[in-house]
Amino acid sequence: MGEDMREAWEAWEGRTVDGKYVLQSYLGSSDHSAVFLTVAEDSQKAAIKLMPANGPDREGQLRRWEAARELSHPNLMRIFAAGRGEIDTTEFLYVVEEYAEENLGQIIPDRALTADEAREVLPPILQALQFLYGSGFVHGHVQPSNILATGNQVKLSSDNLRRLGEPSFSGEAMRAYDPPEAGRGALSPAGDVWQLGMTLVEMLTRQLPAEGAALAPMAVPQPFREIAQQCLQVEPGKRWTVAQIANRLRPAQPEMAVADSAPSSPVAVAGRTQPASRPTPARTSPSGAKREERSAKWPYAIALIAAVVLVAVLIARSKPGATSPAPTTASSQESAPVPAAASGGDPNPGRVAERVVPAISSGALRSIKGKIHIKVGVKADDAGTVTAARLETAGPSKYFAGKCLEAARGWKFQPPVKNGRPVASEWVVQFALTNRAIDDSADEVKP
DSSP: OOHHHHHHHHTTTTOEETTTEEOOEEEEEOSSOEEEEEEOTTSOEEEEEEEETTSTTHHHHHHHHHHHHTOOOTTBOOEEEEEEEEETTEEEEEEEEEOOSEEHHHHTTTOOOOHHHHHHHHHHHHHHHHHHHHTTEEOOOOSGGGEEEETTEEEEOOTTOEETTOBOOTTSOOOTTOOTTTTSSBOOHHHHHHHHHHHHHHHHHSSOOOTTOOSOOTTSOTTHHHHHHHHTOSSGGGSOOHHHHHHHHOTTOSSOSSOOOOSSOOOOOOOOSSOOOOOOOOOOOTTOOOGGGOOOOOOOOOHHHHHHHHHHHHHHHTSTTOOBOSSSOOEEEOOOOOOOOOSSSSOBOOEEEEEEOOOOOHHHHTTOOSOEEEEEEEEEOTTSBEEEEEEEEOOSOHHHHHHHHHHHTTOEEEOOEETTEEOOEEEEEEEEEOSSOEEEEEEEEEO
16 A cells, blocks of 8 residues: 555544544554544444445445344454545445454564463354354455454454355455455355464464465474364365364364354365465554554453462462462452440541452463563442452553553452441552562552
C-alpha cells in the first residue's frame, strides 16, 4: 500500500459511516482495506473495516458478511453489522466487528510462544473451526493475524469466511499460509488444516517451514511436531481433521474435545509435490493495533497445571516468609485472629483474609526482565468483600496489569472494627512480578 493511500485513509478519522459509525481512530490498513476504531450500536467498542466497493466479488463479500453475522460461538469474532457507505464520493463496503486488543501476528515478531501457551491457544481455534464446518463454512485464512485476543479469550476472525464448497481463490495471489491445492478445486476443511499447521510452526519457532519442507522442523516440541507433520501433508485427504488434532492434544481424555463432524467430505485435489515459495503478507486484521501499542496480552492460564500449583500455593502460604508461587489463579487463607471490638472511637485495623494470585503462566513470567510493580486500589464493604478496584500503578504491560487487577477483585479482608461494628475499608494491594515469582501485600488506607 502506498503512503498516499495510507494518508487518505487516516484523513477519514472523525468521519461517520452510514450515519451511525464514527471513525474514531485509524488502526491500520492493507492493500485493499482500512480498519478504524468505532462504537457498535449497543455502545460496545468495535472495529470497522472499509473496503473499496469497486473490487472483484464485492456483492459476494457483502453476502458472506451478512451470513457470518448470524453465527455465534465464544471463540469466533462477532460481526455486528455490514453494509455500504460513502465518504467524499468514495463508495465502499464496511463490516463492524468485535474489537480485539491484539492478534497473534503482533506477538510472534517479538517472541515465540512456549509449548504451554500453544497448548492453550490451539483448543479455542479448533473449536471455532469445527463450529464453522458444522455451520457450512470454511475459514480459508487461518494465520497468526486472524487469531485474536479479546479479554481472556482466544478467538478466530470471521470477516473472511466462505461457504463450504465455494471455488478456491483462483484469482488471488498465493499467500504464505495457503495449501498446495489453493487456486484449484473447492475450499475445504483440509485447506484450513494446512494453514493451521503452518501457523503452529510459526508460533513456536517464529518462522514458517522452510521452502519445500512438508514436515515440521525438529525445533518444534512434541506433540506439536507430530500435529504439524500431519497438517502439512501435501495430499489433502491425508491431513488430520481438527478432531484428530484435539485428541492428540488431550490423549488421556476418554472423549474427543471436538466432535469430528464435518458435514461433507473435502474435495480431494492432487497437490503439488512441494509447496511453492510465497512471501509472508502484511495483513492487518480488524483488531490491528499499531505495533508500538503491543503488549504481552494473551490468555495464558494453563488449566493442566492449575491443581498442582494450587497445592503449591497452600504449602507455600503455610511457611513463614514464603512468596507467591508460580502463576495460576489460586487463593490462600491467612490465619489471623478476629479483632476484638474497639472500646473507643479508633478502629481496630482489618487484615487480609484471602488472597488471589494473578493467573499468569510461567512462560509469560519468564519474559519479564527485572521486577514489575503493580498497585491496585480496592474498596471493601463491611463484610470484607471487594466492591471496586482500580489500577493505581499499572507498570509497562497492559497484560500483567489486567491480570493483577482481576486478581485483586477476588481478595477478601477481615474488616476493621469501629465502635464495636465492622466497617467498610480501602486498601492498596501491591504485586511484585519477577521472572520467577509473584509477591503480594496489602496496606489498609481507610478508615
